[in-house]
Amino acid sequence: MEIRQLKYASAVARLKNTALAAEEYYTSRQAVSKSIQHLEQELGVTLFSRSKHMELTDAGRAIIPKVDEVLKNINELEFYARSLSSSYEGLHVTIALTAFPLDYLYFNSRHRTMHALSEFKDKSSRTDVNILHLPDAAILDAIKNGTIDIGIIQGSITEDGFKCIDLSQIEMRVIATVESGLCDLEYVGIEDLKGVPIRTPLDFNSFYIDLIRRCREHGFNPLFQDVPLNDEAIYTFAKAGGVHIQPYDPCMKDAYPENAYLPFHPNDRMNLPLSLVYQEGTVSPTALKLARYLARSAK
Incomplete structure (x- = not known):
């Protein structure tokens, strides 16, 4: 064997x-x-x-x-x-996680990928693992120019030279204030989003492309609205009836109890794959070990 x-x-x-x-x-x-x-x-x-x-x-x-x-x-x-080798001077790996509102809550210690990262760091104590949060497009650019070794992005890519491995499926939910009329619904359907301001995402990934397609099938275009990245602007947007659509983790309810985290109707549910990416041929042996460790842990 x-x-x-x-x-x-x-x-x-x-x-x-x-x-x-x-x-x-x-x-x-x-x-x-x-x-x-x-x-x-x-x-x-x-x-x-x-x-x-x-x-x-x-x-x-x-x-x-x-x-x-x-x-x-x-x-x-x-x-x-x-680590016992006298010639070993320590290694460095930089990994970037996809950025979105409340990403620091989604990527918490209970998340399988974060748990695996912590395990990897514990088992290779002299390997320095640096973690960043970047938009998906910035992650791919950083991998190309060698700034980072590995990225975890929303969706998947088929670009030449990149290896893309599915890690998990992300449940996307509609986030609104508890005063929103949408909170009267058990589930949010695509048609319920007609005329509702939706915060413009950081990346128009596969989820949002699919969302736009489905909205158009129902006879309307989603009403995306740019919102500055500050608490006051986000609060004003939400109080005026605006919503966010993003990955969901149960701990968000405890962190922001003033919000409602509304699931999509089963017929309209669109999960988003979370994928690990790196550049084939240039990835370091240590980064490749980390990538494979995360892939195995995602099962």
């Missing part, structure tokens, strides 16, 4: 696709498939059903979590050994 086999099996379980797993490890689809077949032969069980998607079997669902635990332990051993 080889470490490579375990890494490939873990990636296929996460991505449900051998081709995507091969891309992640810069190898061929055939190499991934063959490694997994050899692993299954050694273990004496079938880990994946070979259907349209590589779905885990019952045995696979029992074994893959143990595989992931083994890979985490291997990472810890590598970090620990490196």
Whole structure:
């Protein structure tokens, strides 16, 4: 049994696709498939059903979590050994998180990605991990010019040279004051947003492109309004009936009880993928380790 086999099996379980797993490890689809077949032969069980998607079997669902635990332990051993090396002077990784109103509440200690970042820092104590908050477009520009190593953005990209890995799905909610007429609704439908001022987002990502399309299907354009980034302007905008649409975390209710966090109607719900991105070919080995650590932790 080889470490490579375990890494490939873990990636296929996460991505449900051998081709995507091969891309992640810069190898061929055939190499991934063959490694997994050899692993299954050694273990004496079938880990994946070979259907349209590589779905885990019952045995696979029992074994893959143990595989992931083994890979985490291997990472810890590598970090620990490196920290003991007399030639090791410490490493630096800069990661930027997508910025939006209340992002400091969404990316809290309970968030899976933030928890994984904290774990990584604890297990590699001499690696300095610097965390920034930037708009998505700024993150991509910073990766291109080498200012940052890794970015976590809303949506996904297909730009040449970038690796994009889905981490999770973000629930988007409509945020209004508790006095808003929308609070009388159990759910907010697309048609309920007609004529309602919506704070212009920092980035017109895939969610907002889809929102605009759906609004037009209902016969209207969303009423975006620029609002300065200061508390007074935001409060005035909200009191006048304006709303924000952004990622939601339950802790926001405790931090801002004067707001209502209204879910979309199930027929209109539009989740937004949270994706990890880096530039292939130029990413440092340490940054690549962090990227893979976050990807595994997102499962």
